[in-house]
Ligand code: ADP
Ligand code: ASP
């Protein structure tokens with residue numbers, strides 16, 4: 001007998017009929033003799049609908065009221081799935097984040113889990129019940145509801161799996177595994193049997209929302225046995241695992257292409273170039289809890305320089321308020337922004353052992369006349385910022401160029 005954590009995403013929980021289908025998957029695992037804890041997302045579209053209501057009332061992403069409102073979709077899902085399981089004759093207990101005691105910090109809208117009371121879950125499982133846990137939500141030290149950032153039910157599932165020392169954590173979604181690129185953008189994309197944690201971290205942070213990045217970090221830290229599978233079809237899915245001594249690794253230069261359209265670019269132009277400028281700009285931005293991704297500074301011309309950086313689109317307005325104020329203070333010429341950009345990336349642990357990945361990428365983009373605005377690299381990824389209108393085309397041609405297709 002094993003202890004399995006299953007997680008079902010928004011599309012999987014999208015209707016009464018689909019929730020009945022989900023119940024069947026849960027029951028199958030239970031009938032195989034396993035203890036099962038299930039983590040559920042809100043029905044598809046529900047979190048957006050709730051967020052929209054909060055925003056219309058003047059709520060911001062980091063307000064505690066917004067978290068209280070947007071966490072409610074998962075409450076409904078856990079109740080519905082628990083009912084579906086009971087209708088099939090199985091004992092189930094619906095649980096909210098605070099009942100499991102998923103403790104978090106107080107960063108509303110992007111809270112981090114600090115601990116989970118595993119005894120509570122064990123007690124439920126020991127009596128033969130299926131625990132049906134609302135994903136995405138936790139509770140801070142003052143007893144207020146928090147949420148874990150968009151896509152956060154993945155993190156709930158992995159954190160629960162780590163807390164109860166589950167034998168496996170299966171993330172069920174609307175695709176049958178992790179692909180060489182988003183299959184909804186690149187029709188030729190191929191399912192991967194295995195993805196290494198290092199690659200998955202890059203993929204998630206570079207726009208492959210199939211797993212929330214924090215869930216991957218958590219799984220890596222606690223050694224959770226993690227799979228991505230389809231709710232709707234049978235199959236072995238994709239295993240996310242540690243890099244061992246697999247022979248294939250050196251042969252594959254690039255293993256996936258990712259695309260992120262959630263960033264915007266800000267340039268401060270004509271800044272008098274002197275020590276401390278970057279420190280001043282980026283400390284103000286980080287004091288406002290805004291994460292900066294890519295940064296480039298041009299060489300100085302006649303004592304003046306330009307600085308360009310990217311932030312998440314949702315932080316653009318706040319970042320511009322800060323940079324507009326700073327431009328005046330620093331006597332910079334102007335601030336311009338662009339939210340019609342995309343970051344296209346190629347990823348692969350095999351890149352460490354190959355030369356020429358970057359030049360191939362730049363060549364391929366140049367041949368289609370796609371201009372590169374910014375570049376960033378690490379040992380296992382290369383990212384380029386391009387015009388958003390070329391995002392899908394770039395994903396497809398890079399996927400082809402690195403022979404990732406079927
Ligand atoms: P859920 O609601 O189940 O959490 P998400 O919408 O968050 O599902 O994530 C699944 C989606 O991730 C897929 O429908 C797919 O469009 C997208 N995706 C992006 N990149 C990839 C990739 N490399 N492999 C698989 N899916 C990907
Ligand atoms: N329902 C939340 C969201 O839409 C969490 C999740 O689906 O993982 O972001």
Ligand code: MG
Nearest residue numbers: 009151209210
């Ligand atoms: Mg998701």
